Amino acid sequence: MKRIKGGKMGNYQLIATAAMGLEALVAKEVRSLGYDCEVENGKVIYTGDEYAIARSNLWLRTADRIKIKVGEFKAYTFDELFEKTKALPWEKFLPEDAEFPVVGKSVKSTLFSVSDCQAIVKKAVVEKMKQHYKRSTWFEETGAYFRIEVALLKDVATITLDTSGQGLHKRGYRVDQGEAPLKETLAAALVLLTNWKADRPFMDPFCGSGTIPIEAAMIGQNIAPGFNREFVSERWNWIPSKVWQDARTEAEDLANYDQPLDILGTDIDHRMVKIAQDNAFEAGFADLIHFKQMQVRDISTNKQYGVIVGNPPYGERLGEKKEIENMYKEMGQAFNALDTWSKYILTSHEQFEQFYGRPATKKRKLFNGFIRTDLYQYWGKRPPRQNERIQEK
Numbered sequence: 601m602k603r604i605k606g607g608k609m610g611n612y613q614l615i616a617t618a619a620m621g622l623e624a625l626v627a628k629e630v631r632s633l634g635y636d637c638e639v640e641n642g643k644v645i646y647t648g649d650e651y652a653i654a655r656s657n658l659w660l661r662t663a664d665r666i667k668i669k670v671g672e673f674k675a676y677t678f679d680e681l682f683e684k685t686k687a688l689p690w691e692k693f694l695p696e697d698a699e700f701p702v703v704g705k706s707v708k709s710t711l712f713s714v715s716d717c718q719a720i721v722k723k724a725v726v727e728k729m730k731q732h733y734k735r736s737t738w739f740e741e742t743g744a745y746f747r748i749e750v751a752l753l754k755d756v757a758t759i760t761l762d763t764s765g766q767g768l769h770k771r772g773y774r775v776d777q778g779e780a781p782l783k784e785t786l787a788a789a790l791v792l793l794t795n796w797k798a799d800r801p802f803m804d805p806f807c808g809s810g811t812i813p814i815e816a817a818m819i820g821q822n823i824a825p826g827f828n829r830e831f832v833s834e835r836w837n838w839i840p841s842k843v844w845q846d847a848r849t850e851a852e853d854l855a856n857y858d859q860p861l862d863i864l865g866t867d868i869d870h871r872m873v874k875i876a877q878d879n880a881f882e883a884g885f886a887d888l889i890h891f892k893q894m895q896v897r898d899i900s901t902n903k904q905y906g907v908i909v910g911n912p913p914y915g916e917r918l919g920e921k922k923e924i925e926n927m928y929k930e931m932g933q934a935f936n937a938l939d940t941w942s943k944y945i946l947t948s949h950e951q952f953e954q955f956y957g958r959p960a961t962k963k964r965k966l967f968n969g970f971i972r973t974d975l976y977q978y979w980g981k982r983p984p985r986q987n988e989r990i991q992e993k
């Protein structure tokens with residue numbers, strides 16, 4: 601990637617936040633962008649320059665946000681929180697007209713009043729800015745947006761700046777949605793957890809608003825998930841616009857729009873099929889992803905070595921449990937014929953395997969929002985290798 605010649609780049613501690621259970625996937629993505637990282641609960645930590653900020657926002661499919669760690673320190677009293685926050689180099693980050701709201705959270709800490717912590721941090725930053733910009737009056741905050749977060753965990757305060765703006769799951773293609781849409785970050789994670797490659801067929805038999813097929817298509821064509829949206833840090837004066845231009849050019853160069861795809865989304869509800877089509881159109885995949893109204897029990901195909909990823913109803917709503925369990929049984933029967941296909945089903949139903957009719961090859965615990973679910977994996981036969989095919993002939 602072309603970098604700014606002679607330009608002085610910064611060095612930032614970056615945090616890619618991750619939903620519980622997705623940290624390892626986010627770390628894999630961060631490493632494949634070329635940054636060494638460490639994994640902690642709910643976050644992946646690495647260092648990088650302005651390019652790393654732009655590229656992480658554009659490319660990370662499974663992370664929630666990219667934050668800059670401005671500082672971290674122990675804080676048992678409000679005085680400590682104030683002085684240590686004020687000592688941080690805010691002048692490097694915030695221009696004189698910055699809009700800088702402070703949000704907060706506190707877990708197992710002496711300073712448990714979040715609203716007080718927020719007010720103290722705000723006051724400390726204002727004091728530092730007044731000193732630096734030699735002002736005695738209040739700041740109007742009419743400029744670019746810098747959301748500061750103070751997160752206290754066991755008396756350690758971590759102060760961050762959010763570089764993303766809207767969460768990274770907002771890709772910009774969702775024009776409408778059904779009742780229980782998957783977050784785009786989780787849908788991408790489900791696809792990345794399979795062995796699917798773009799030259800194999802892919803199917804989502806419970807496509808709803810189409811999130812899984814659309815994320816699969818973006819992965820299949822190596823399209824940066826953030827390519828069609830803006831990020832709050834694009835308006836920051838200390839990230840040259842060339843950095844964002846270069847990162848977008850890189851994404852454009854790496855996208856493989858010519859990669860053929862065989863992706864099908866089906867759903868029992870024709871209204872969902874329409875919504876999925878509209879979303880796929882918005883994502884630029886109108887002709888590339890096929891959607892069809894169909895019940896899962898009717899699924900059959902002559903294609904081989906494909907991958908199914910599905911997020912069926914979980915049967916948690918009053919009165920629907922029996923019906924859903926019966927549907928799981930029908931699904932198991934329909935999928936039985938697809939022995940070369942790998943199937944990945946996400947549900948919170950603890951007896952899923954019993955109704956589906958087979959124990960999973962592997963289970964992986966995942967959270968769909970606050971719902972604890974398992975990804976039931978049924979691995980299909982491996983495709984024959986090239987020389988095995990020649991011998992068969």
Ligand SMILES: C[S@@+](CC[C@H](N)C(=O)[O-])C[C@H]1O[C@@H](n2cnc3c(N)ncnc32)[C@H](O)[C@@H]1O
Pocket residue numbers: 778780781782783805806807808809810811812866867868869872894895896897911912913927
């Ligand atoms: C949890 S939603 C899927 C949400 C989807 N992943 C998304 O991101 O929008 C489950 C979907 O399964 C569909 N469905 C329910 N029973 C079905 C059946 N027997 N066959 C096919 N689809 C079914 C529902 O219409 C619903 O759209």
